[in-house]
Amino acid sequence: MEKIRIGIVGYGNIGRGVELAIARNEDMELKAVFTRRDPSSVKIHTEGAAVRRMDDMASMKDEIDVMVLCGGSATDLPVMGPEIAASFNTIDSFDTHARIPEYFGNVDKAAKEGGKISIISVGWDPGMFSLNRLYAESILPQGSTCTFWGKGVSQGHSDAIRRVKGVKNGIQYTVPIEAAVERVRSGSGPELTTREKHLRECYVVPEDGADLQAITKAIQTMPNYFDEYDTTVTFITEEELKEKHGKMPHGGFVIRSGETGEEGNRHIIEYSLKLDSNPEFTASVLICYARAAYRLAKAGQTGARTVFDIAPGLLSMKTPEELRAGLL
Amino acid sequence: MEKIRIGIVGYGNIGRGVELAIARNEDMELKAVFTRRDPSSVKIHTEGAAVRRMDDMASMKDEIDVMVLCGGSATDLPVMGPEIAASFNTIDSFDTHARIPEYFGNVDKAAKEGGKISIISVGWDPGMFSLNRLYAESILPQGSTCTFWGKGVSQGHSDAIRRVKGVKNGIQYTVPIEAAVERVRSGSGPELTTREKHLRECYVVPEDGADLQAITKAIQTMPNYFDEYDTTVTFITEEELKEKHGKMPHGGFVIRSGETGEEGNRHIIEYSLKLDSNPEFTASVLICYARAAYRLAKAGQTGARTVFDIAPGLLSMKTPEELRAGLL
Numbered sequence: 001m002e003k004i005r006i007g008i009v010g011y012g013n014i015g016r017g018v019e020l021a022i023a024r025n026e027d028m029e030l031k032a033v034f035t036r037r038d039p040s041s042v043k044i045h046t047e048g049a050a051v052r053r054m055d056d057m058a059s060m061k062d063e064i065d066v067m068v069l070c071g072g073s074a075t076d077l078p079v080m081g082p083e084i085a086a087s088f089n090t091i092d093s094f095d096t097h098a099r100i101p102e103y104f105g106n107v108d109k110a111a112k113e114g115g116k117i118s119i120i121s122v123g124w125d126p127g128m129f130s131l132n133r134l135y136a137e138s139i140l141p142q143g144s145t146c147t148f149w150g151k152g153v154s155q156g157h158s159d160a161i162r163r164v165k166g167v168k169n170g171i172q173y174t175v176p177i178e179a180a181v182e183r184v185r186s187g188s189g190p191e192l193t194t195r196e197k198h199l200r201e202c203y204v205v206p207e208d209g210a211d212l213q214a215i216t217k218a219i220q221t222m223p224n225y226f227d228e229y230d231t232t233v234t235f236i237t238e239e240e241l242k243e244k245h246g247k248m249p250h251g252g253f254v255i256r257s258g259e260t261g262e263e264g265n266r267h268i269i270e271y272s273l274k275l276d277s278n279p280e281f282t283a284s285v286l287i288c289y290a291r292a293a294y295r296l297a298k299a300g301q302t303g304a305r306t307v308f309d310i311a312p313g314l315l316s317m318k319t320p321e322e323l324r325a326g327l328l
Numbered sequence: 329m330e331k332i333r334i335g336i337v338g339y340g341n342i343g344r345g346v347e348l349a350i351a352r353n354e355d356m357e358l359k360a361v362f363t364r365r366d367p368s369s370v371k372i373h374t375e376g377a378a379v380r381r382m383d384d385m386a387s388m389k390d391e392i393d394v395m396v397l398c399g400g401s402a403t404d405l406p407v408m409g410p411e412i413a414a415s416f417n418t419i420d421s422f423d424t425h426a427r428i429p430e431y432f433g434n435v436d437k438a439a440k441e442g443g444k445i446s447i448i449s450v451g452w453d454p455g456m457f458s459l460n461r462l463y464a465e466s467i468l469p470q471g472s473t474c475t476f477w478g479k480g481v482s483q484g485h486s487d488a489i490r491r492v493k494g495v496k497n498g499i500q501y502t503v504p505i506e507a508a509v510e511r512v513r514s515g516s517g518p519e520l521t522t523r524e525k526h527l528r529e530c531y532v533v534p535e536d537g538a539d540l541q542a543i544t545k546a547i548q549t550m551p552n553y554f555d556e557y558d559t560t561v562t563f564i565t566e567e568e569l570k571e572k573h574g575k576m577p578h579g580g581f582v583i584r585s586g587e588t589g590e591e592g593n594r595h596i597i598e599y600s601l602k603l604d605s606n607p608e609f610t611a612s613v614l615i616c617y618a619r620a621a622y623r624l625a626k627a628g629q630t631g632a633r634t635v636f637d638i639a640p641g642l643l644s645m646k647t648p649e650e651l652r653a654g655l656l
Contacts, residue, residue, distance in 0.1 A: 021588065024469055024470055101653050104652055121656055130655055131640055134643070134644060134651065135643065137644070137655070141353060187602075260609060261345070267602065267603045267604060269456075271460075273595070274598075275593075288467055291466075306651075308641035308651050308652070309639050309648070312635070315467075328634055
């Protein structure tokens with residue numbers, strides 16, 4: 001079998017997850033990892049794959065079918081996305097919801113000019129959760145959709161904690177409030193405030209002699225991040241942090257409640273994820289969309305796409321015949 | 329707005345559900361219902377829509393964009409599906425899993441020759457459940473998927489009960505066994521037998537003087553339908569049946585448990601439905617796939633498709649721009 005040749009751009013948590021996911025998909029192989037660091041300092045696990053500098057990409061133009069972009073959405077992808085899309089088929093997990101239309105436009109232009117295909121904002125939210133919002137709303141146009149996240153680690157909120165004065169280290173869990181989930185599941189279509197949907201639990205390692213009350217107050221009143229939530233702050237040691245909070249679990253729920261007919265029959269559609277490792281799961285989604293990008297590129301398609309544009313069958317290793325016979 | 333003009337073929341539970349679903353989708357209108365019965369005896373609810381004989385279809389060839397075929401899978405669709413696909417774009421809910429490849433082939437040939445598009449096996453299983461099996465397996469190739477149905481009424485099993493000697497009327501509920509669902513959800517990947525996954529609950533109205541023990545035994549030992557399950561038989565009156573068992577609820581779960589990485593991180597993907605009305609929900613799925621068929625036909629595509637081939641964005645009333653800005 002001819003394998004799909006993957007390149008990874010950026011070797012952080014997601015990049016490593018992509019490498020691990022490739023090893024679990026027999027129709028793919030990792031060709032190279034591109035990094036901003038000194039390549040000799042980056043140890044990857046795949047035999048035979050190269051580690052190269054970011055600016056060495058062009059030299060591998062004919063050896064890579066799809067580049068999986070594993071940079072951050074704040075500053076990396078807005079630049080990197082359109083740039084690389086001009087020369088390679090790409091997949092990314094751009095997740096700044098508000099800037100998706102602008103980002104889509106930039107990538108679309110670059111990919112079309114380069115004759116390449118790019119699937120943006122792939123993962124679980126945006127990604128699988130978006131798909132489920134779309135399917136559920138299309139089936140039940142009259143109704144309401146509610147998304148809950150967690151229990152899981154939010155990188156953005158953990159970073160925000162670590163910027164507070166007196167904080168040495170810390171981690172933040174977003175926790176869906178079970179009573180709110182149950183109210184949505186019951187189909188009563190409740191109007192929920194931000195505070196009613198999620199709790200924020202912070203585990204903080206203080207610096208020696210830090211003012212713990214001041215830290216707690218600074219976190220709980222932080223605008224945009226914590227002030228609209230009920231937030232708990234628990235102080236722990238560096239050892240406890242490593243021991244009990246070293247994993248990156250996550251998950252959540254998309255629940256749509258809607259009605260049909262004249263008598264208002266109610267229906268609940270629920271999609272949920274419970275993930276041991278957020279980056280490994282996200283990487284696994286990226287990799288199956290890389291397969292779709294490969295197939296679309298082979299079919300001569302160009303430009304930007306999102307998960308909404310991708311026929312589900314393109315994600316599978318199986319043939320359309322196998323899918324109809326075995327999974328339909 | 330130019331509306332999508334829908335025809336309904338067969339006016340049973342699903343056909344009526346499709347009529348109700350059209351009323352809830354403002355970009356659609358019902359043009360005609362085609363029936364085997366005497367059209368003057370069929371009362372529909374949509375003003376301005378026609379009721380015609382099955383063999384009058386050809387006369388409305390230019391007035392209908394998509395025909396929704398609401399016949400049964402056992403005898404109606406295998407004949408009707410390819411026949412109508414030759415002249416109209418069609419949607420159906422063909423659900424005899426084992427015969428899907430053959431049915432697909434016949435419809436594909438007819439639709440291609442007629443220059444039409446047909447989406448087969450649309451609904452929730454096959455349909456939304458199939459999609460979720462596909463997405464989950466593509467993301468987590470190493471793992472196991474388990475589908476549970478219910479609690480809900482099975483028409484096939486209810487019909488089987490009613491054929492038993494001494495039975496005047498009856499209904500059968502398929503009930504997922506909660507302990508089995510929990511074992512699958514826990515991610516332990518259990519091997520479950522048919523008996524461990526579902527119960528079958530039968531509510532039977534006996535004929536006067538019937539042998540109740542004989543009825544119970546006949547049901548519980550019936551091959552293919554009940555012998556592999558724990559089946560309860562409860563005798564009730566015709567009034568009770570009407571009062572307590574007049575609705576057609578259904579639902580179920582598709583749960584995939586799989587692992588990623590080298591340390592075997594576990595992930596659970598779950599999709600569930602809880603439906604007040606099985607036929608109305610199925611009809612709502614059919615209707616949003618009719619929208620996709622309309623768009624594909626406009627784009628000049630022909631032949632048979634399944635839900636696996638349909639890009640999710642095609643199902644929505646919203647434009648791609650609206651979807652990216654609002655749902656991604």
